[in-house]
Amino acid sequence: MRVLFTTFPWHSHHFPMVPLEQACLAAGHDVRVASTPALQPIVAASGLPFVPVGHDVNLAALSNDRSRAAWHRQERWPQDWPIHPELLSDDHFAMIENLGRMQVLMADAMLDDLLDFARAWRPDLIVHDAVTLAGPVVASAIGIPSVSHLWGTPGPQRIEMRRFGSEPLPEYAALYERVGAPLRAEPTAWIDPSAPGTRYEIGPTCRQVRYVPYNGPGVMPLWPLEPRRGTRICVTWGGTSTALRGDAVLDLISQCIQAATSIADEVVVAVTDKAVDGLKPVLAHEGVRLATNLPLHLFMGSCDLVVHHGGAGTSLTAALAGVPQLAITARPEPSVNGARLAAAGVAHHFLTHEVPEGEEGVRLLRSEIAELMGFPGYRYAAKELAQGILTQPSPAATVAELESLAGSDQLLPPAFPLVHL
């Protein structure tokens, strides 16, 4: 079987698909990973064969343009909004549809090359990141199944559909018209790596898969295996947050590090190289261990608590390691992770603007951290969440599902058994 994977060029949307890509290879299938040229170093560094398609679009700039900037500073959205669109206002949907149109621009930049490649390579199946809209368009154009792969945040994230409903945004529908393909309003199947206990049910076409962490390349250090000299907290802020919000997050990370060092014997700070410069004063604090370019899963299990920005990869890596979490989120999408982890009893969740500036904020964070560390209920709940993840079918087991989807178009079973009466 030939499986074409595709994502828009963002590392945190490639990472969650890596284990399934590896699993397809391990089952002897042929795999290609297509994105715009900007993603080549990230895909190549994950050991997978890359296909450059289309041209790059400056997503960080698009994401911060005036109409979308509000996405980064939102009040709390209604509870369970991903599955209760009726609770959302016109303003909420204006923002969501803006994101949808941004992804249409991205898809537009990828579409022609992706279609050419698919026509030449003839995949049996396309697996696409859930908001990478060129995927279903190309699958429809060449008449093969398309599988929508979620990146770990609970809920289906149908930003290309009007009010999460069955009617596509006109710009999305126009992509199908451009290549003369019938509109595909629903993927053939979904793949959802979110954790049972935090996920939202998506429906009968959804295949749940065990989250297997891939957090980029790295060399395992020896310190996580050595006996600890007391308690250990990890403070980490993802590449996406730092790239999209820049210096705005540095003050908050500093506050978190200050609060953590006042409680734990050791604080592991895992941030991007770029963030390190802006954090120099707090990094000098005694007990701080800097861990740049280190995949989180290589040391997460040695921590008592992780303080983070609510990214799906971080949330799930911590969940799998059975570690309680403090999530401080800005955008509505990571806020879903924080809210769901809190509802599962493994985390406390704040929005960034709920943390006051300066010493007052540090005091708040310190009392939150103290409670999460001191009350054993969080750790029990975290272990339970981790056990739940381990009960899910592995990526290797999920390959069989892909095989049957790929075969289903050529070999339809009879609707009823043929019985001679």
Add this chain to the structure above:
Amino acid sequence: MRVLVVTSPWPTHYFVMQPLANAFRAAGHDVLVAAQSSMSDLVTRSGLPMVDIGGDIDLVGIRRRTLSRELQAREKPADPQDSDDGEVFDSWREATLSNLDGVVNFARAWLPDLVIADTMSPAGLVAAQLLGVPGIRHLWGWDFLGSVEGEKLFAALPGFYEPYERYGLKVTGDPATRTVDPCPPSMQPLGTPSRISMQYVPYNGPGAVPSGLPPRTEGRPRICLTWGRSITRIIGEKAFLLPQIIRAVDGIDADFVVAIDPADRDSLGELPSNVVALDAPPLHLLLDSCDAIVHQGGSGTVYNAIRFGLPQLAITHMADQDNISAALEKSGAGIHIRGEEVTPEAIHQAVTRLIKDHEIRRAADRLRAEMLAQPVPAQVVMELEQLTAAGQAKD
């Protein structure tokens, strides 16, 4: 479970092991690749995390020192009692002992449930024995140790048990619990019952589908020309045959694609109009649009070509290349010429046969079918999971 994969510093050995390591990851296991720091770029960019176990083995340097002995040994079967061959085995000892403590110490801290080790990394098997967990040898090519004949070698090889003795382990027979072999079985010497056959799945390092490949002309064959780097690093530039091969195929009605390291591009000089040079893409991303291949006889390259059903010409310089390439020729799917016997006429004739001789093509199809019938890495993972669980149940 935790799976420790111990690789030697030969990149091509790691490439052949990567698919099984990858398959353990895909099944949800914790995987770490133990390697020396010279391998860190290669390993971390393969989708798997690495642990640096120290050591600084210069395999190329070691083989350069023992080259003349090795080349003499090609003329007759190796005899460990022979003092000349003994020198070669000494170098093998040197190569395998230097990271022994590093591997053992890390394994004692991380406590893997299963260890997989390259043939050149017995440290992994020592660690497995010390921890009482299965230790799996992973072959990179033609096998002498895991064969029925090879079993007799264990006791005879000077220093073979030394790594075990250093840790007070008394071992007799094969120290590996199983041997995983990605070679089509018909090409290997008869294996012992502990050999597990596994389908070769291509991994040739990171990269993108080749750009700059001209569209194929209908009915006109395309032939890949490639040459491994290890061989010239050991033997020297005289073993870099690509320029001669390109001259020798002049006049053959086919298109040629040279997969070459950008650093070596200039050594090819001006290319004829039917020859294109590409900056070495991962080989399997190129081979799916080729009809035949000419190469240096490295087992990884041989396996890649088998996977795509390509007739092959192997021109070899070292004993391990000789062995796999002789087996390939015996299968009917390829032609083997030893480097010192090669002539332009012989290359020209052989390449012509690759594209004209239906027997070679049929044999290549058969060999490909045999490979595709071997259990995939995902299935081998299940077998090794059961083996590990059975061992734990006994404890």
